[in-house]
Amino acid sequence: MYLNTFLFLFGLDPDNFVNEIVEPFESDNGTIIYNLRQRIDKRICPQCGCVDAEINNYSWTETNFTTNEGRPILIRIRKVRFKCKGCRKTYTPIIKGIERYSKISKQVETLIINEFYKQKSFSIIARDYHLSVTQTIDIFDHAFLNILKGRLPTALCIDEIGFKTEDGSYSALIYDHDNKIVIDVIRNRQTDYLRNYFNHCSFKERSEVKYFISDLYEGYVPIKEEYFKDAIHIADMFHVIRLLKVEISKLRVNTYKQFTDEIDIERHFMKQHWVYFEQYLDSKLANKPYYSKKERFEYTTWKMMEKCLKLKPVFWDAYACLQDFYEYWRCRTFEQAIKHIELTINKLKRTGNEDLIRVAMTYGRWKEEIANAISVRNIDGKRYSNGPAEELNNSIKTIIKDACGYQNFERFRKRVLLILRDKKDPSH
Numbered sequence: 001m002y003l004n005t006f007l008f009l010f011g012l013d014p015d016n017f018v019n020e021i022v023e024p025f026e027s028d029n030g031t032i033i034y035n036l037r038q039r040i041d042k043r044i045c046p047q048c049g050c051v052d053a054e055i056n057n058y059s060w061t062e063t064n065f066t067t068n069e070g071r072p073i074l075i076r077i078r079k080v081r082f083k084c085k086g087c088r089k090t091y092t093p094i095i096k097g098i099e100r101y102s103k104i105s106k107q108v109e110t111l112i113i114n115e116f117y118k119q120k121s122f123s124i125i126a127r128d129y130h131l132s133v134t135q136t137i138d139i140f141d142h143a144f145l146n147i148l149k150g151r152l153p154t155a156l157c158i159d160e161i162g163f164k165t166e167d168g169s170y171s172a173l174i175y176d177h178d179n180k181i182v183i184d185v186i187r188n189r190q191t192d193y194l195r196n197y198f199n200h201c202s203f204k205e206r207s208e209v210k211y212f213i214s215d216l217y218e219g220y221v222p223i224k225e226e227y228f229k230d231a232i233h234i235a236d237m238f239h240v241i242r243l244l245k246v247e248i249s250k251l252r253v254n255t256y257k258q259f260t261d262e263i264d265i266e267r268h269f270m271k272q273h274w275v276y277f278e279q280y281l282d283s284k285l286a287n288k289p290y291y292s293k294k295e296r297f298e299y300t301t302w303k304m305m306e307k308c309l310k311l312k313p314v315f316w317d318a319y320a321c322l323q324d325f326y327e328y329w330r331c332r333t334f335e336q337a338i339k340h341i342e343l344t345i346n347k348l349k350r351t352g353n354e355d356l357i358r359v360a361m362t363y364g365r366w367k368e369e370i371a372n373a374i375s376v377r378n379i380d381g382k383r384y385s386n387g388p389a390e391e392l393n394n395s396i397k398t399i400i401k402d403a404c405g406y407q408n409f410e411r412f413r414k415r416v417l418l419i420l421r422d423k424k425d426p427s428h
Contacts, residue, residue: 047087154211163400163406194220213384276301318353337374399415
């Protein structure tokens with residue numbers, strides 16, 4: 001009968017140790033310590049199989065068995081080293097559950113590896129298991145030497161996220177639109193890096209991509225034409241509309257600076273409720289009451305917006321273009337979408353404003369891709385967009401923020417894939 005069966009809790013085999021009662025004690029820093037002695041009656045030489053060996057010496061080792069659930073635990077083992085009388089080699093019998101030269105047990109190492117799939121920084125994991133950050137990173141690097149890229153999906157979203165390397169400031173992210181998971185992270189979004197990546201994807205795999213969804217970054221156009229010729233290129237409507245909203249925001253700021261004073265209610269309204277000028281104006285928003293403390297009068301939101309918009313004609317015209325463009329949801333076919341986009345382009349050009357004309361030119365270059373975004377729908381009747389990508393982007397930004405940034409791109413890539421892909425889909 002084993003007197004030290006508690007060792008099973010730590011993933012150790014009591015058969016490796018002297019069968020005696022072991023009482024733990026607490027060190028000055030609060031660590032729980034167990035002192036164990038390795039058995040000396042098992043003397044089979046691993047080199048020649050001889051069972052005749054003599055004790056050469058003893059040594060003490062310390063192994064961390066701390067979990068993230070309680071106080072730090074340290075097990076000290078008095079190991080024995082034998083000298084074989086047959087081959088004259090020295091050896092120490094293997095202790096199951098502890099790797100040679102390792103300072104932590106296999107059980108604890110497995111728990112730490114599982115932590116890497118959670119949205120925790122290396123420093124937090126190190127703190128929970130009473131390790132140094134360097135030790136934690138070493139465990140990560142040895143456990144995940146390489147993580148393979150995922151297979152290209154039917155609906156491929158490509159987006160970028162800020163990540164500074166010596167090659168540039170943006171990394172490219174590939175997402176599966178339908179399953180809402182990250183496929184891979186590419187070091188840089190520049191065309192050469194994207195070509196190098198997709199060159200390693202088979203023709204069969206690339207040909208299975210039916211939808212290529214991106215923002216309005218020009219570098220994605222040659223990639224789509226070269227590697228996904230038969231796929232439908234869809235421009236993300238969030239970025240399409242955002243282009244016009246940015247210019248309206250500039251006009252709003254210029255308007256209240258140029259035509260209002262600090263005490264005017266129009267200036268206060270434009271600064272406090274700037275988001276109204278970028279939203280779709282439905283009846284709920286238009287009729288929302290707005291009370292002016294200065295005038296002691298209650299306006300509707302649209303009445304206040306009208307007062308502000310009329311201060312500068314080009315501000316009014318730009319806002320009207322945005323509201324008209326928001327009506328794209330009425331378009332059901334590609335042809336209707338093209339007409340709607342062309343109408344918006346012509347209206348923007350007629351404003352005579354250089355910035356709005358530049359938006360119109362961009363819409364002209366991306367006219368077909370925008371029309372695809374409006375008219376193409378999936379099996380559920382919903383439009384394709386980079387919405388899932390933007391949601392996952394926020395999760396990636398949180399990963400970067402929690403770690404206070406990453407210096408090593410490969411380590412960053414592996415963490416992203418473990419947390420946002422492999423945790424959801426273990427098949428990878």
